Amino acid sequence: MNLHRSDLYRIHFDRYLRFGTPIVLPVERKDEHATDRYVWRSRHDEKVRPSHRANDGHIFSWDHPPETGHPGQEPNCRCEAIPYRPGETEFAYHTFTTGLASSHERWEDSDFVWHFFTGGGRPVTLSEIGHLRDIAEVYAYETGTEGAFRRLSDQIAEKARNSSSGSVHVDFGRAYDFGDVAFSHGYSSVYGAFEGTVVQRGDMLSIEGESEFHFRDVFTDPLDLRQFSAWLEANPLSFWRLVDLIRVAYAVSGVAPLPPDFFEKVDVEDVSSIFRFISEVGGTRYEIVEDWTASFRADVFRDPESSAYKSGNHR
Ligand SMILES: [Zn+2]
Numbered sequence: 001m002n003l004h005r006s007d008l009y010r011i012h013f014d015r016y017l018r019f020g021t022p023i024v025l026p027v028e029r030k031d032e033h034a035t036d037r038y039v040w041r042s043r044h045d046e047k048v049r050p051s052h053r054a055n056d057g058h059i060f061s062w063d064h065p066p067e068t069g070h071p072g073q074e075p076n077c078r079c080e081a082i083p084y085r086p087g088e089t090e091f092a093y094h095t096f097t098t099g100l101a102s103s104h105e106r107w108e109d110s111d112f113v114w115h116f117f118t119g120g121g122r123p124v125t126l127s128e129i130g131h132l133r134d135i136a137e138v139y140a141y142e143t144g145t146e147g148a149f150r151r152l153s154d155q156i157a158e159k160a161r162n163s164s165s166g167s168v169h170v171d172f173g174r175a176y177d178f179g180d181v182a183f184s185h186g187y188s189s190v191y192g193a194f195e196g197t198v199v200q201r202g203d204m205l206s207i208e209g210e211s212e213f214h215f216r217d218v219f220t221d222p223l224d225l226r227q228f229s230a231w232l233e234a235n236p237l238s239f240w241r242l243v244d245l246i247r248v249a250y251a252v253s254g255v256a257p258l259p260p261d262f263f264e265k266v267d268v269e270d271v272s273s274i275f276r277f278i279s280e281v282g283g284t285r286y287e288i289v290e291d292w293t294a295s296f297r298a299d300v301f302r303d304p305e306s307s308a309y310k311s312g313n314h315r
Contacts, residue, residue, distance in 0.1 A: 038081035092298035106130030112184035126290035157309035160198040188217035217288040
C-alpha cells in the first residue's frame with residue numbers, strides 16, 4: 001500500500017487529537033524526490049557556450065539553479081535537463097579543488113616583456129601573474145571541441161570499464177593554444193594524471209578520484225615577429241608603453257645607459273626597428289608554471305553502447 005505523505009499526516013494528526021500521540025512521520029525515502037534534481041546535458045559541439053559546458057554532467061536541483069539559470073533558459077540554449085534518478089542516470093563532473101582566485105594584478109602582454117628584460121630568468125606562476133583562473137577555465141571548457149574536462153571524463157570512464165583492480169589511472173597531456181588569454185602564452189602544455197577508484201553498482205560504475213594538472217610554458221622570444229606584429233597592430237598604445245618599458249629596463253639593469261641615439265634608432269613607423277632595438281637590450285627566458293587539482297565524480301553505464309561517456313567521442 002502506498003500512502004501519500006499528506007494521508008500519513010492526517011492519520012498521525014488524528015491520533016494526536018484522540019490519544020495525544022506525538023506526530024512522528026517516517027523519514028522520506030530519498031528517491032521519492034529524485035526528479036527534484038536533474039543532470040545538465042549539453043550538445044557537445046563547438047557552439048555550446050563555455051559556461052554551459054562547465055555545467056555539463058553536473059547534478060542540479062530545480063530549487064537551486066546554477067548561475068547560468070536552468071537549461072534552455074538563456075536565448076538559443078540547446079542544453080537539456082535529464083531527470084536524475086540515483087543509480088539510473090549518468091552523470092560525470094570535475095570540480096576545481098584549487099582556488100583559482102588571485103589577489104595579484106593581471107599581467108598584460110607588456111609585463112611579460114618587462115619580466116624578460118628585468119626578471120633575470122626567475123620563473124613565475126600563473127597565480128602571481130593573475131592568469132590562473134583564465135588559463136584553467138579555458139583549458140577545462142574551451143580547448144578542442146568541448147574542453148579538457150569532458151574529454152577526461154570520457155577517458156576515465158573508458159579506463160574504469162577496463163579496470164579489474166578497482167583502481168583507475170589515466171595519464172594525459174598535450175599542448176594547447178592559450179593565445180586568447182594572452183598572446184604571450186601562445187602554445188603551452190598541460191599534462192597530468194587522474195587517480196581514482198571504481199565500484200560496480202548494478203548496471204553502473206561509480207567513479208571517484210582526483211586529477212593533478214601541470215601547466216608549463218617558457219617565455220623565450222618577445223621578438224616572435226608574427227605574434228608581436230599582430231599584437232602591436234591590435235594594441236597601438238602598447239607600443240608606447242613598451243618603448244617606456246625598454247627605457248626603464250635599461251635604467252634598472254645597469255647594463256648600459258639608455259643610448260642617446262634611442263629615438264634615432266627606433267622609428268615608430270617601422271616596427272622592425274623596435275625589434276632590432278629590443279634584441280640589443282638582451283633579456284632572459286623564463287618559465288611560466290602552475291599546478292592545480294580537480295576532483296571527479298561519476299556514475300556511468302558499464303556498457304559503453306548505452307553510455308554517453310566513452311572514448312571515440314572526440315575524433
Ligand atoms: Zn546551453
